[in-house]
Amino acid sequence: MKKTTLCLVALSGLLGCGDNTSSDAQIAASAPINTVDTRRGNHVDTYFGVEVADPYRWLEDDLSDETSNWIGDQNSVTRDYLADIAIRDDVKATVARLINYEREGAPFVAGDARYVYRNSGLQNQSILYRVADDGSETVFLDPNSFSDDGTVSMSGVSFTDDGSRVAYQLSVGGSDWRSIVVRDVASGQILETPLNDVKFSGISWLGSEGFFYSSYDKPEGSELSAKTDQHKLYFHRIGTAQSQDELVFGELAEQKHRYVGADVGGDDRYLLISAANSTSGNKLFVKDLRSDTNELITLFADERADGYLLESDGETLLISTNHNAPKGRVVAVDPQNPKETNWRDIIPESEVVLTARAGAGFIFAEYMIDAISQVKQFDLKGQFVRDIELPDFGTASGFSGKKEQDTIYFSFTNYRIAPAIFELDPESGDTTLYRASKSPFDGNRYKTEQVFYTSKDGTRIPMIITYGKDTELDGTTPTILYAYGGFNISIRPRFSSTVAAWLEMGGIYAVPNIRGGGEYGKAWHIAGTKRQKQNVFDDFIAAAEFLIEAGYTRKERLAVSGRSNGGLLVGAVTTQRPDLFQVSLPGVGVLDMLRYHTFTAGAGWAYDYGTADESKEMFEYLLGYSPVHNTTPGTAYPATLITTAERDDRVVPAHSFKFAAQMQYDHVGDTPILIRIDSNAGHGAGTPTDKIIDQYTDIYSFTLKNMGVEKVKTSGSAL
Structure with a gap:
């Protein structure tokens, strides 16, 4: 030129x-x-x-x-x-x-162990460690070993409820097209050939037998730029070929959407399917996995609002949504009686924006006041428990985990303060510093x-x-x-x-x-x-x-x-x-x-x-x-x-x-x-x-x- x-x-x-x-x-x-x-x-x-x-x-x-x-x-x-x-x-x-210091994420629980991401400083990818009850640590997954130059990254790590199996996604060179690898946790053995050509997907386990994931048909021509607009939800059973995966949603003309995802709730009874054509608003369907039919129960019939599964209270589903609540609320929905007139407000809309998370059998409501966090704790019935004290003005995140956990972790940060991790006893409300930042x-x-x-x-x-x-x-x-x-x-x-x-x-x-x-x-x-x-x-x-x-x-x-x-x-x-x-x-x-x-x-x-x-x-x-x-x-x-x-x-x-x-x-x-x-x-x-x-x-x-x-x-x- x-x-x-x-x-x-x-x-x-x-x-x-x-x-x-x-x-x-x-x-x-x-x-x-x-x-x-x-x-x-x-x-x-x-x-x-x-x-x-x-x-x-x-x-x-x-x-x-x-x-x-x-x-x-x-x-x-x-x-x-x-x-x-x-x-x-x-x-x-x-x-x-200023990047070269040990950085660690908040711990999370899977099965009988805790897991934590940590980067020693200049490692290209953070390593996932397994922490035993006695505090001893072992390297569980090290993405730095997946490529010589660190350009293969790991995301979407998802464990079965009993912690016996783990699935995770790999991306080469930052691509949104990914593969899914499944391992046995105890032995570390890869259980099957990785699933390929997965994009914009979560991994939602159903027991230990398999998981739901989403993808598009591989486009013709350029994988980089070709249009992808029909997302499909599949169920993969461990030990079977990807070609045998069950197409759950997205095949029928009325099921054509650009973004489809799934969550399993209600003690593995219900599959919630989110379907959307844009980045705002989604339809929400429920499938009763104990039913012999493929009938979908409609919760949100159109895409005027957003909604997602927050937690299950028995077989009642707690949905976080901005449906008829532009600043957000949490509602309880009985999938067997799903009409909106039967929904119950668990946490009603307030004057400020709500982001809800759940863990340890509680809901933690983060309210955003001029972009600054304020956090309140509620039980699953919506009863106010307490305000969570934060160390400064900034952003708090975390507050999520399994229902049976007895400890919740959250991090706090702002533009001056590197993330510090705190440990919360949800019964007493006591908060202690779990890990201070090591930033220089x-x-x-x-x-x-x-x-x-x-x-x-x-x-x-x-x-x-x-x-x-x-x-x-x-x-x-x-x-x-x-x-x-x-x-x-x-x-x-x-x-x-x-x-x-x-x-x-x-x-x-x-x-x-x-x-x-x-x-x-x-x-x-x-x-x-x-x-x-x-x-x-x-x-x-x-x-x-x-x-x-x-x-x-x-x-x-x-x-x-x-x-x-x-x-x-x-x-x-x-x-x-x-x-x-x-x-x-x-x-x-x-x-x-x-x-x-x-x-x-x-x-x-x-x-x-x-x-x-x-x-x-x-x-x-x-x-x-x-x-x-x-x-x-x-x-x-x-x-x-x-x-x-x-x-x-x-x-x-x-x-x-x-x-x-x-x-x-x-x-x-x-x-x-x-x-x-x-x-x-x-x-x-x-x-x-x-x-x-x-x-x-x-x-x-x-x-x-x-x-x-x-x-x-x-x-x-x-x-």
């Missing part, structure tokens, strides 16, 4: 040192960088009589040599640029040091504050901002503004070693809880969907303006960051307000809004986005903000590092390929527009530790260089 030359200039300054004497107009000369001149095709699509050019359609072909060569050329340019950043070694040392990050040197700002339409938005206690809010501090804004997902205060590295290097980290998420219930989510999606972008833009106006930072020291749906967010605001910030970091983003639904399971995102095919109005709205279609020729865009992965079969990398090519074509000015394409990696889950270190080293080095930062704080440096 032809390459052209682009000169780079950078602002001068020191990170976190309040360099008011330096002018932002001062620039430091830098070596020129090469950019890839991508071939433009002549493909045109027509929507409702409107012709829309798609010059980079050929980049959607992940099997072509031309696409492969383009990836190589882009990565070569990006690697050369990143390798030349003077502070890169210091950044990498900080990121690696000193959270006491930092502060977190929650502020509220006003968006374009007057909506009040919360934002949590974290920074060093010694930071002078004079507008000079490098700041990352991160958000998601979609799919009813709430962005909660949680510790991240990579965020800690940014803070330790002197930066500010700000997270607004913008519309589209679930922080304030269903209405907050809906306000950021379809033809209200611009609210999400406006909320994010207003957050950036607030940070600048309040003196936290200035345009030249502000970066915007987001992944997946958050990558869409960053792409959209980059095209809408390129003047507002210095650095743009869209990660694995949904960036072609006219075609996202044609790849893999993307059609399931239509609840949030709508599609270009459904109406002229929806097409016009999507075309109005789709990042790929809204770059403007002759515009000086912020320094941009687009990140994606070759094996991302969730948000296919073609989104990022096309956006990078279009930005590079339209961009003028001296800021770099680069794309970093990881190999043997996917959307994010299961990414090896060494790849995480390399990725954030590149992201932070790129960000700081383009903010004019020539030196960063390191451990032990003067404040």
Whole structure:
């Protein structure tokens, strides 16, 4: 491919040192960088009589040599640029040091043993240990032994109730396509040939004889990008071939759904089947496994609300749902008398969002108050037991386990505090510290504050901002503004070693809880969907303006960051307000809004986005903000590092390929527009530790260089 030359200039300054004497107009000369001149095709699509050019359609072909060569050329340019950043070694040392500590998850019980995930520090994958009654430990499953480079990851580990057998899923290179392996717990022996071609699946055991799982028929053509839209539920009996698995749900035309899952409840009497066509809302059916018929009992006949099995109280099912309760409730349902008029509220809806979990014969209700956790304990009849005391303002998680357990574990974290694990006696309410974090990050040197700002339409938005206690809010501090804004997902205060590295290097980290998420219930989510999606972008833009106006930072020291749906967010605001910030970091983003639904399971995102095919109005709205279609020729865009992965079969990398090519074509000015394409990696889950270190080293080095930062704080440096 032809390459052209682009000169780079950078602002001068020191990170976190309040360099008011330096002018932002001062620039430091830098070596020129090469950019890839991508071939433009002549493909045109027509929507409702409107012709829309798609010059980079050929980049959607992940099997072509031309696409492969383009990836190589882009990565070569990006690697050369990143390798030349003077502070890169210091950044990498900080990121690696803050990840390199022993990390452990909360224990869980299976059979007569406890199990715990632990990573010694730089291991690519966490190891699952078995803990005996006397406290002795043995390695139970070590995913690091599954591949030489740590790119085979393990997830979905599920034990039988008696703990005698375990099934778990393996992913190669971060793919959503997985295999299921079954082992005997006592001997460690693999019991049968692994099940293959499994995707978006749980593992729900029925006794020890077998389990339910879900998958699609393997698509023709590209496994990475081909559309998958008919999910099917199977029952696998141990010792039989996968080809003999019973198709339980998904074969009939009326059973066609994109997402199907199952749970077993009521002392193994009932199979609950969830069926959905989008990421919000599901139908819910019950099958009586003691009945000789295949009749399905309908609990939720449509997809207007979400519902899932929380716990069983005898043969009564406790369902957590937002059906006629936008902020959530728990109801008791008798499957033999399932009409809604017979449902009983166990925990009714309140003014704040409820997330319910169950364990030890109790329900633990986590209420989200401006994204902060408050936890209450109830019995299975809905009687209030007590408030659970938490150590600080932040996010509590866990509180789940088997009904017969006599101990419950939960973790607590926020942006400054690495996860600590607590042990709860559910009878007395006594809470003790089970395991303190071993993170080398000193959270006491930092502060977190929650502020509220006003968006374009007057909506009040919360934002949590974290920074060093010694930071002078004079507008000079490098700041990352991160958000998601979609799919009813709430962005909660949680510790991240990579965020800690940014803070330790002197930066500010700000997270607004913008519309589209679930922080304030269903209405907050809906306000950021379809033809209200611009609210999400406006909320994010207003957050950036607030940070600048309040003196936290200035345009030249502000970066915007987001992944997946958050990558869409960053792409959209980059095209809408390129003047507002210095650095743009869209990660694995949904960036072609006219075609996202044609790849893999993307059609399931239509609840949030709508599609270009459904109406002229929806097409016009999507075309109005789709990042790929809204770059403007002759515009000086912020320094941009687009990140994606070759094996991302969730948000296919073609989104990022096309956006990078279009930005590079339209961009003028001296800021770099680069794309970093990881190999043997996917959307994010299961990414090896060494790849995480390399990725954030590149992201932070790129960000700081383009903010004019020539030196960063390191451990032990003067404040």
